[in-house]
Amino acid sequence: MIKVESVTKRYGNLVAVNNVSLHIRGGEIYALVGANGAGKSTLMRMLVGISEADAGQLLICDEDLSRRLPTTKKHLGYLPEELLFYDQLTGREYLQLVAGLKEADDAQIPVELEFFGIAHAAKKLVGGYSLGMRKKLGLCAAMLGSPEVLILDEPLNGLDVEMMRKLRHRLESEREAGKAVLVSSHVMSFVERVSNRVGVMRLGKLVAEGTPDHLRQQTGLLREDFEDVFFQLAE
Amino acid sequence: MKKVWLIIGASMRSQLRWARQHLYTWLILAPLILGITYLTASRLVRNLSIADISFLQLTVVGAALFIGLLGLSLSRASAELYHQKRPAAYFEALPVAAHTHLHAALLTRCGRTLVVGFFLVAIKVILQEPLNPAAILALTLFVMLTSVAEVFAALQWIHWSHKRRKRFALLSILLIAVASQYAGSLFAGIFKSLETGYSSQFRVILPGLAGIILLYVITRFAHQRMRASDVEHARRIEAAGRLHFFSVAFFRRRFQPTVAAQLARDFQLTWRGFSSAVYVIALLVPLLLATLVAALTTHFLPPVGRASAWLDAMQLPQVSAVKITSAIITATLASLTPVLVAYELPHLWLERATGASGLDLWQAKISYARFISVSAPFLAFLCGASFGGVPLFYLLPLLVECLMLWWAISSLIGALSFEMPTRPGLALIVMATVGIGAGLGASFGLLTSAFLPLGVMFYAQAMHGLTDRGRARARYYLLYGED
Numbered sequence: 001m002i003k004v005e006s007v008t009k010r011y012g013n014l015v016a017v018n019n020v021s022l023h024i025r026g027g028e029i030y031a032l033v034g035a036n037g038a039g040k041s042t043l044m045r046m047l048v049g050i051s052e053a054d055a056g057q058l059l060i061c062d063e064d065l066s067r068r069l070p071t072t073k074k075h076l077g078y079l080p081e082e083l084l085f086y087d088q089l090t091g092r093e094y095l096q097l098v099a100g101l102k103e104a105d106d107a108q109i110p111v112e113l114e115f116f117g118i119a120h121a122a123k124k125l126v127g128g129y130s131l132g133m134r135k136k137l138g139l140c141a142a143m144l145g146s147p148e149v150l151i152l153d154e155p156l157n158g159l160d161v162e163m164m165r166k167l168r169h170r171l172e173s174e175r176e177a178g179k180a181v182l183v184s185s186h187v188m189s190f191v192e193r194v195s196n197r198v199g200v201m202r203l204g205k206l207v208a209e210g211t212p213d214h215l216r217q218q219t220g221l222l223r224e225d226f227e228d229v230f231f232q233l234a235e
Numbered sequence: 236m237k238k239v240w241l242i243i244g245a246s247m248r249s250q251l252r253w254a255r256q257h258l259y260t261w262l263i264l265a266p267l268i269l270g271i272t273y274l275t276a277s278r279l280v281r282n283l284s285i286a287d288i289s290f291l292q293l294t295v296v297g298a299a300l301f302i303g304l305l306g307l308s309l310s311r312a313s314a315e316l317y318h319q320k321r322p323a324a325y326f327e328a329l330p331v332a333a334h335t336h337l338h339a340a341l342l343t344r345c346g347r348t349l350v351v352g353f354f355l356v357a358i359k360v361i362l363q364e365p366l367n368p369a370a371i372l373a374l375t376l377f378v379m380l381t382s383v384a385e386v387f388a389a390l391q392w393i394h395w396s397h398k399r400r401k402r403f404a405l406l407s408i409l410l411i412a413v414a415s416q417y418a419g420s421l422f423a424g425i426f427k428s429l430e431t432g433y434s435s436q437f438r439v440i441l442p443g444l445a446g447i448i449l450l451y452v453i454t455r456f457a458h459q460r461m462r463a464s465d466v467e468h469a470r471r472i473e474a475a476g477r478l479h480f481f482s483v484a485f486f487r488r489r490f491q492p493t494v495a496a497q498l499a500r501d502f503q504l505t506w507r508g509f510s511s512a513v514y515v516i517a518l519l520v521p522l523l524l525a526t527l528v529a530a531l532t533t534h535f536l537p538p539v540g541r542a543s544a545w546l547d548a549m550q551l552p553q554v555s556a557v558k559i560t561s562a563i564i565t566a567t568l569a570s571l572t573p574v575l576v577a578y579e580l581p582h583l584w585l586e587r588a589t590g591a592s593g594l595d596l597w598q599a600k601i602s603y604a605r606f607i608s609v610s611a612p613f614l615a616f617l618c619g620a621s622f623g624g625v626p627l628f629y630l631l632p633l634l635v636e637c638l639m640l641w642w643a644i645s646s647l648i649g650a651l652s653f654e655m656p657t658r659p660g661l662a663l664i665v666m667a668t669v670g671i672g673a674g675l676g677a678s679f680g681l682l683t684s685a686f687l688p689l690g691v692m693f694y695a696q697a698m699h700g701l702t703d704r705g706r707a708r709a710r711y712y713l714l715y716g717e718d
Contacts (some may be wrong), residue, residue: 011471045467047330052463068463078328086245086322088252093245101242101329125252141325214335 001180007056018204029181031191034201040184044132077147089128104145112140131158192226208233297422298415312389316340317469344382373424387454397468417640419444498600522538527560548629557619561637569648571663593710604649612637650701653708
């Protein structure tokens, strides 16, 4: 569903993403981990068409992103790291706007609002939302239209423990439904529990890739925290 | 097209709700701006007598207006097109075609340029000229051509800063130059629609229409090709293009580190438009200067009499007009201080945590009021010296008087900045009134050169009391926050 072939992205002299290749099949959750500035968000932005790769190829559901067809993005649900909303729109109005642009059914809006626990604030202006509520609204927007591919950049930031657990279950059910999920996070316990495969990025390069068990075996840290596994791989 | 309306609808709804929350802007500042604009325009128009201006001269004025609008809208048009740091940036990840973004930006531009259109209609009304269909058509085409050109210029501007393709840039400048000629002709057509026959109108309108279509086709083609590579660059230049001359080091030469850091932050926030009041004030200042120029160059003021003595020259209407304008511009610019204080009030924990005192806070704000308004006396003086009948021997005293007015008014407004920080709207009105009142009073005597010793004594006494009170007020808000 997601195919990244030898993708490179430069900002002047800085190589933000350096010859990265990865494949994510349907029914799989792929976690991207790495320190700040490792290139995770840049790769994700390229995958949703916000940024353009300098070299390489990006395919979503076998459609080449470089052709910039709006239909390609119909398969996508995206949660950006930096959430910007119209502060003077209510949560419901914002989701109606996103549903309209995605050509999704409005009937899904109350379902998502209820699931993410912000139905009570649906008629309030987004400007009055807390960080967690804004994140939940972003997640609602990403889920609208039931996309086949979910790309979630740091979805746990600002979420409470209960919602983290709920999100994990939701991602697992999306995987059961045959969808491809690419998620970036710094919460290693979440990454280990939810993902089928983990990709470790460092200075723009994909330095390690495999199932959590495989990465444990690779580092020889079978009983330690997954955080230690990450540190060993990322160093 | 449905998606274009969805994007524009969301933006408009958001802006209307914002406007509802800032009613004071509309009820007080909007009539003020519209009033000054109307009075200035009507004065200029009546005195200039458009009938005496040739079609060619009007074409040049129209072309200059067109280029000016393009230059002023570059930043905003690029933000509307590429949504830098805006909620619409998310739409890049949604199934929205590139031309939908373009059309949304074009319609937004049309809406904004329409304001200029209404302004031109107002001039026609002042001239008591009928708005015939040919004039309306020329006006509509002028607005459309300007809007398309604004988007085209923004597109090329971002592309140039990214790729530096000289041939491409030259071609774009050439296109803008040709478009400005058409825009100038359309502008002239708005005012000369009755005098020129239908065949002449046809010769103006048809090329204008063709120009709009051609420019739109080129813009759409260029946008389709360049959007993917330029959209992220636009976002990055917004982040990188900060000016650094408001640095702490600049202010440290004169102030204590705590005050210098606050001042640097205050000016950085102002430069980045922390409030809509910054834009309103940036608009008001040129309007006030235009009003002064209009007053000095028309028959609004009595003719300049012979002034051979110091006191005679001091009371000349032209000299008074310069001093009054200097006072009003100073008060206008310094009025940003209470708005800034209100904006920063929720973040005072930073000052609290770093051990800043009430006096530090107060000094930073009084210095801000002085710095932000320092251009006022020079601008008013330059207008007066260039257009007014100020006697040569009184030029230097006039500059000194303007500088004294600036110092007194900005200090007064800065000193009062912590008086009502939770009510910035009210504070803005009160302080502007107090400042202007003091300025008007001073310009007719108290602080002027004739009563200089008295003025200095009065200032010293008043500032002593204000310093104590200002320090206490700042300390109160530092300790107890908004409560």
